[in-house]
Structure formats: structure tokens, C-alpha cells
Amino acid sequence: MNPLDVVSLSKRFGGLQALDTISFSVLSGEIVGIIGPNGAGKTTLFNCISGFISFDSGSVRVFGQSVEGLKPYQIVNLGLTRTWQLVKPFFGMRVVEAMMVPSFCRRSLKKYDSKKEIRENIIRILEEMRLGDKLWEEVDNLNQGELRLLDIARALVTFPNILLLDEPFSGLSHKEIEDISRVARNLNAQGLPVVIIEHRLRELMKLVQKVVVISFGEKIAEGPPEAIVRDARVIKAYLGERRRKIGLA
Amino acid sequence: MRINKKASFLLNRQSPLGLGILGTMAVFAVLSDNIFYVEVLKIACIYAIFAMSWDILTGYTHEVNFGFAFFVGGAGYASAILNSHALLSLYITIPLAALAAGVSGILIGYLTLRLKGPYFSMATLAFASILFKLSFIFYEITGGEEGISGLDVFTDNPKKDFFVAWGIMFGVYLLLTLYARSRHGVILRAIRANEDATQSAGINTAYYKIEAFAISGFMAGIGGGVFAHSQMHIGPTMLSGYISIIVVLLAMIGGMGTIVGPLFGAICLTILNEYLRVVEEYRIVIYTGMLILLIYVAPDGIFNLKFVKKSKVLSFMLLGERRPV
Numbered sequence: 001m002n003p004l005d006v007v008s009l010s011k012r013f014g015g016l017q018a019l020d021t022i023s024f025s026v027l028s029g030e031i032v033g034i035i036g037p038n039g040a041g042k043t044t045l046f047n048c049i050s051g052f053i054s055f056d057s058g059s060v061r062v063f064g065q066s067v068e069g070l071k072p073y074q075i076v077n078l079g080l081t082r083t084w085q086l087v088k089p090f091f092g093m094r095v096v097e098a099m100m101v102p103s104f105c106r107r108s109l110k111k112y113d114s115k116k117e118i119r120e121n122i123i124r125i126l127e128e129m130r131l132g133d134k135l136w137e138e139v140d141n142l143n144q145g146e147l148r149l150l151d152i153a154r155a156l157v158t159f160p161n162i163l164l165l166d167e168p169f170s171g172l173s174h175k176e177i178e179d180i181s182r183v184a185r186n187l188n189a190q191g192l193p194v195v196i197i198e199h200r201l202r203e204l205m206k207l208v209q210k211v212v213v214i215s216f217g218e219k220i221a222e223g224p225p226e227a228i229v230r231d232a233r234v235i236k237a238y239l240g241e242r243r244r245k246i247g248l249a
Numbered sequence: 250m251r252i253n254k255k256a257s258f259l260l261n262r263q264s265p266l267g268l269g270i271l272g273t274m275a276v277f278a279v280l281s282d283n284i285f286y287v288e289v290l291k292i293a294c295i296y297a298i299f300a301m302s303w304d305i306l307t308g309y310t311h312e313v314n315f316g317f318a319f320f321v322g323g324a325g326y327a328s329a330i331l332n333s334h335a336l337l338s339l340y341i342t343i344p345l346a347a348l349a350a351g352v353s354g355i356l357i358g359y360l361t362l363r364l365k366g367p368y369f370s371m372a373t374l375a376f377a378s379i380l381f382k383l384s385f386i387f388y389e390i391t392g393g394e395e396g397i398s399g400l401d402v403f404t405d406n407p408k409k410d411f412f413v414a415w416g417i418m419f420g421v422y423l424l425l426t427l428y429a430r431s432r433h434g435v436i437l438r439a440i441r442a443n444e445d446a447t448q449s450a451g452i453n454t455a456y457y458k459i460e461a462f463a464i465s466g467f468m469a470g471i472g473g474g475v476f477a478h479s480q481m482h483i484g485p486t487m488l489s490g491y492i493s494i495i496v497v498l499l500a501m502i503g504g505m506g507t508i509v510g511p512l513f514g515a516i517c518l519t520i521l522n523e524y525l526r527v528v529e530e531y532r533i534v535i536y537t538g539m540l541i542l543l544i545y546v547a548p549d550g551i552f553n554l555k556f557v558k559k560s561k562v563l564s565f566m567l568l569g570e571r572r573p574v
Contacts, residue, residue: 050449052445052448071448071453072445072448072449073448073449073450073451073452073453073454076448076449076450076451077451081449081451082449083449084445084446084449088442088443088445088446089442089443089446090438090439090442090443090446090447091442091443092438092441092442093435093438093439093442097435097438098439100432100435101435101436101439101447101450101452102450102451102452104432104435104436104452105450105451105452106451107451108451139442151446154446154450155449155450157450158450158451
């Protein structure tokens with residue numbers, strides 16, 4: 001039973017085929033990267049998997065269980081949690097309060113016996129993110145990199161069995177990217193499968209074991225990073241075709 | 250020991266200023282011989298109930314409810330009709346009316362769940378105006394323009410009446426602060442910040458929004474019932490836009506999302522409004538001028554001013570916040 005199976009998933013927005021029979025699987029303990037040019041449908045794919053938009057046909061299974069028709073919070077309670085491309089922080093709250101929110105979901109309430117355990121777990125996760133000293137800080141005062149780490153921490157409090165990161169590197173400095181890569185690698189070392197959408201290929205390729213390439217809603221390639229960077233269709237999707245004849249316009 | 254701990258928990262996270270205001274009002278009412286002052290304080294108490302129950306929905310989720318008269322007036326009318334036509338005791342009619350308001354809160358909450366921002370406000374406005382019109386259409390039951398008079402009173406003594414209103418306000422205040430500090434309040438604030446992120450934290454946001462709506466409606470229903478019976482009269486004013494807007498103003502000036510802020514705002518502004526009757530010709534000008542000034546100086550309300558949140562002493566005195574160093 002794989003953590004995530006996507007089988008011929010399709011989604012159409014009016015005249016635009018956003019996703020066209022996409023299939024892939026995430027095996028346990030894997031880090032999978034999903035890449036593709038702008039508008040390829042990567043975020044739509046995440047939205048379909050995490051239940052924020054419905055899909056037209058195909059199926060998504062989380063540990064063998066179909067997520068069709070489930071609400072986003074129910075999918076989180078199945079063990080699949082996502083983060084957001086544009087961070088959606090809980091402004092107006094303190095970090096500790098923001099971290100309490102996911103600990104109130106059914107899935108994590110089941111795992112705790114006491115309030116003390118909840119608090120200890122939150123502190124442990126924040127320290128893993130090196131945000132331990134920000135516990136009583138207001139979320140409004142954090143910078144972009146910290147907000148992203150907090151978003152991942154938020155996801156981790158729900159005890160995910162598979163984690164979806166939507167462009168975790170966008171808008172971050174080199175050092176902040178290092179921080180997030182380290183966190184993702186550590187999580188994966190603990191056996192958590194991670195799926196990452198990313199544009200920054202250089203950083204991504206160092207991190208992942210498998211890459212799925214999407215272009216115009218279709219999967220055009222899948223494989224280990226070394227093979228993907230040499231794949232002719234991928235190069236074409238990213239850079240276009242070399243023109244044979246150059247004529248005057 | 251256990252009970253002690255719980256009791257101290259209740260007290261030590263309360264705002265000292267909020268408790269101070271409540272205490273001062275009670276002491277003043279005991280000592281004062283002037284029935285007029287006590288009467289003003291009673292009205293202040295009832296407006297405080299309105300403002301606080303409005304705050305638990307709007308202050309915590311920022312979905313502005315502009316149809317609050319629906320709950321206040323609706324429950325007032327329900328209680329009045331049951332009392333004057335069915336001749337039930339007011340101790341039955343007020344809870345029944347509040348329950349009805351709570352249930353209609355669930356219904357309206359369910360219907361307006363997907364609406365956001367101005368669309369939500371307009372929908373709530375529509376619900377209130379429907380009820381306002383209905384009160385004229387069914388004039389045989391509701392008394393039309395005149396409303397319903399001669400309702401039962403709590404006691405025959407204005408002072409005792411004040412303490413009934415005060416006691417109910419105190420109860421509502423404690424319940425709402427408890428609710429707001431529980432996980433429900435934290436989740437509502439998370440929904441206010443970002444609903445999608447709250448959902449991806451595994452929280453059923455729809456449930457919590459409807460719950461807040463129901464509680465807000467129920468508490469407003471209690472307030473509406475108490476208002477009707479302490480005035481011995483309910484009229485269409487209580488269903489009109491006036492009441493909806495005054496509640497929004499009181500709560501906003503006090504500070505949305507703090508419970509104690511709307512309490513403070515409602516009591517101070519109601520007393521101020523009555524005090525200004527010594528200069529009756531200019532009362533409305535001065536009063537509304539003050540409101541404009543307050544909103545200009547503190548757009549998020551007095552209790553949400555930046556320096557209040559920053560200062561340790563003030564945030565403890567006003568909001569009861571204690572943060573470990």
C-alpha cells in the first residue's frame with residue numbers, strides 16, 4: 001500500500017485541460033519532486049490531492065483510501081498534509097497559539113493523552129525547525145523564511161504520514177533554502193514521504209530521489225533526477241526546441 | 250486543591266479592568282439612591298450583552314454581522330409573544346426565545362457559510378430586514394408599529410432589576426471569555442487569519458463557524474429577552490437597522506475580538522450617551538463626533554491599540570494576558 005497513488009487524474013477548468021490523466025505513485029520513504037513550466041498544473045494537482053478542489057475523473061488514494069469527495073480537513077485526518085505556495089500564516093496570533101491550531105485536529109488529539117504532551121510536541125517540532133526561541137513571538141513579526149518553516153511545522157503537528165510542500169523555496173534566500181532542505185531531508189530520514197513542487201531545480205535535484213515532470217497538464221517524464229535532466233522532452237518543455245532554420249521575419 | 254486550582258485559573262486569566270468595571274457597577278448600584286442612574290446602568294448592562302455576543306462571532310472570525318437585530322429583536326419578540334399571548338412565565342419564555350435565536354443562528358450560519366466579506370454582511374442585513382417587515386405584516390400578533398407592551402417584569406424594584414441584568418451580563422461575560430480562551434476561540438482566530446490554512450491543519454472550519462454563530466445568536470437572544478422584559482415593552486426599533494449598527498459601533502470602539510473590549514465600549518458609551526442629556530440639543534452631535542474621533546484614533550478599538558498589546562502592564566490590565574518571559 002503506497003502512501004500516495006494518483007491514477008489518471010483529470011481536471012478541466014472550462015476550456016482548459018488543467019490536468020490530463022496524470023498518474024504517479026509515492027513510495028514509502030521517498031522524496032518526490034514535481035516540476036514543470038509555469039501553468040503546467042502542479043498546484044492544481046496539489047489542490048486536487050488535498051481536496052481543495054474537486055477533480056473530474058481518475059482517483060487519488062492515500063494509503064489505499066480514496067479521497068474522492070472528502071473535505072480538506074478529512075484528508076488531513078487521513079494523514080496527508082500540505083503547505084502553501086504563498087504562505088498562509090495565522091497573523092494576529094502568537095507562534096505558540098498558531099501551533100496549537102493543528103493540534104486540535106482529530107488525528108493529533110487521538111495521539112495525545114495530556115495537554116502537557118501537546119505542548120512538549122509543539123516545542124520539539126519548533127526546535128527541530130530552529131524556531132524554538134520564537135515560541136511567544138507574534139506571527140506578524142516573523143520573516144518570510146520563518147513563516148515557511150512555521151507553515152511546515154504547522155503541517156507536522158497533524159502527524160502526517162505524507163507531506164506535500166508547494167514551492168517551499170520561492171522567495172527565499174540561499175540560506176533559508178538550505179534550512180528548508182535540511183528540514184525536508186531530516187523528515188525524510190525519519191521515514192516521512194515528502195512531495196515537493198519546485199521551480200528552483202538546482203536545489204530540488206539535490207534533494208529528491210524521483211522527479212515527475214508535468215507540462216500543460218500532462219505527465220511527460222518520470223524518473224531519477226540524473227535521467228530527467230537529460231530527457232529530451234523535459235528540455236524541450238523548459239527551453240523550447242532549437243530552431244533548424246533561422247529566417248527573416 | 251483541585252477546585253482551588255480551577256477557580257484561580259478562571260480568575261487569573263480574566264482582565265482585571267473588566268472585572269473592575271463589573272464590580273464598580275455593582276457597588277455603585279448598591280450605594281446609589283438615584284433610580285435614574287441605576288436604570289442607565291441596567292441599559293448599559295443589556296447593551297454590553299449585545300456587544301459581547303456580537304463579538305464572539307464577528308470579532309473572532311471577522312465576518313461582519315450587520316443583521317444583529319435579527320437575533321436581539323427576534324428573541325425579544327418571541328419572548329414577548331409567548332409571554333403576552335401564551336401567558337408563559339418569563340423564566341420560560343426568555344430561555345425558549347434564546348434557544349430559538351441559537352437555532353436560527355445555526356440555520357443562518359449554514360446558509361451563509363460560503364459567503365465572505367461584504368456578501369456575508371449583506372445576507373445578514375437581509376435576514377434582519379425580513380423580520381422587521383414581518384413585524385408589521387403580522388401586526389395582530391406583534392402589535393405593528395406600537396409593539397407589545399405590558400410584559401411581565403423580573404421584579405418590581407428597579408435596583409433588583411438592575412442586579413438581574415447585571416448578573417446575566419456577568420454570566421454571559423464569563424462564559425464568552427471562557428469560550429474565547431478555549432480551543433474554540435483559538436480556532437476561530439485561526440479561521441479569521443486564514444480559512445484555507447486552518448482547513449489544512451485538519452480543522453472542520455464550517456463546524457466552528459456555525460457553532461460561533463449559534464452561540465452568538467443564543468447569547469443575543471438572552472439579551473433581547475432581558476431587554477424586552479426589563480422595559481416591559483418591545484417595538485420594531487429592536488428589529489431595525491439602528492440596533493444592528495449601534496451594536497457594531499459599541500463593539501468596534503471597544504475592540505473586536507477581545508470580549509472585554511465590547512463590554513467596556515458598551516458600558517462607557519451608553520453611560521456617556523445618557524450623561525450628555527444635560528446638553529440635549531447637542532447630544533447627538535457630541536456623541537457621534539466622539540464616535541468618529543474614537544474610530545479615527547483607534548480604528549481597531551481601544552483594547553486593540555498597538556501600545557496596549559506591546560506594553561506588559563497594559564496588556565495584563567486590559568486583556569488579562571500573562572506571558573512567560
